[in-house]
Amino acid sequence: MKIWSRLKKLSIKQLLNLGVVFIQRPLLIRPTLKATSKTMSISQKEFGSAQHKNGKPNAFRHALWNILLANVAYTKNEAAATDWAEQVTTLHEKLAPNAPLETVMDLHNNMVGRQFFSETLDLSEKELIQFLKEKSSNAKQITKVEDVERYPNELVYI
Template sequence: MENTGAVERLADIAAANEEQLRSIASATSLAELEALDGFSDLPLISDKLNAAEKKLFDENPIVGAGVLLNAISAKSAALKLYEGSEAVQHNGNGDAFRHMYWNFLMADSTVVGVTWAKKWADAHETVSSAAIETKMDNYNNGRGRVLAGEGASGDKKKLREYVGKGSCRIISGGSLVQSTKAGEKN
């Protein structure tokens, strides 16, 4: 399903050089971005974006491309740092990390920035399936933006420590609780 090579290639571009990101983001619409080499393989493009996200993308494709690349980086990091089980990656510590890290990356980026990071995170959460999930995701999204604003290190393992120390929220037993180290890989 997922073209790992394209995901890794785009994540490397995002991490290595924001100038390359700007050139990728020369597309003026979501349709033009999908036509660029490597983007047609992404599972995160038009069939995965909700209506609010598509609107934001078309409002500013450069920011939209940055957001998508940051989402890929955050998902990849969560899968590398946490077990891949549903309990960890959905409403667990891996999920908390992914949302926090995605927002950290966006807020810390000169392409996206704090204002657009909040707009995109809010747009993304308009389709959550349950109110408690929306509350959890919004909390973790906000933590990522705050950490970026405080100048926290962008090192994934250091940011994972915030999750392990309870700085994020997860759902356990139907309740919103502090995050833990459960599910961490070494």
């Protein structure tokens, strides 16, 4: 599993940061791993290796991951659920840093995915995928970090 190979590469400090997040909600460790795996599986099925580039499929994957993470944390409080998704995905960006433009794009798409969470609560998996495919097909291209500010509610890609 790619998650375990990635964990092995983390420094002690990075592992401690990860531990701090998960110690707050230990019952979410397994569901978070499952949501992450499901995100990768769906994204691979829908887009193949294109999801690993910085295009629209990558925007889809980041939004989907945030929605699925919020879903596993959701009980009755949407804010707490999206907070969990934010903690996990922001930590991921810190543990696996990219170039500045890629990082801004990923963090932005994570945020937009969390915004979509409440809109997608009642959707089936098939409907959710279709919803996100439509949103990602309309993603806006950015060329510099400041560009994301022009698209506060839309997915972006490089």
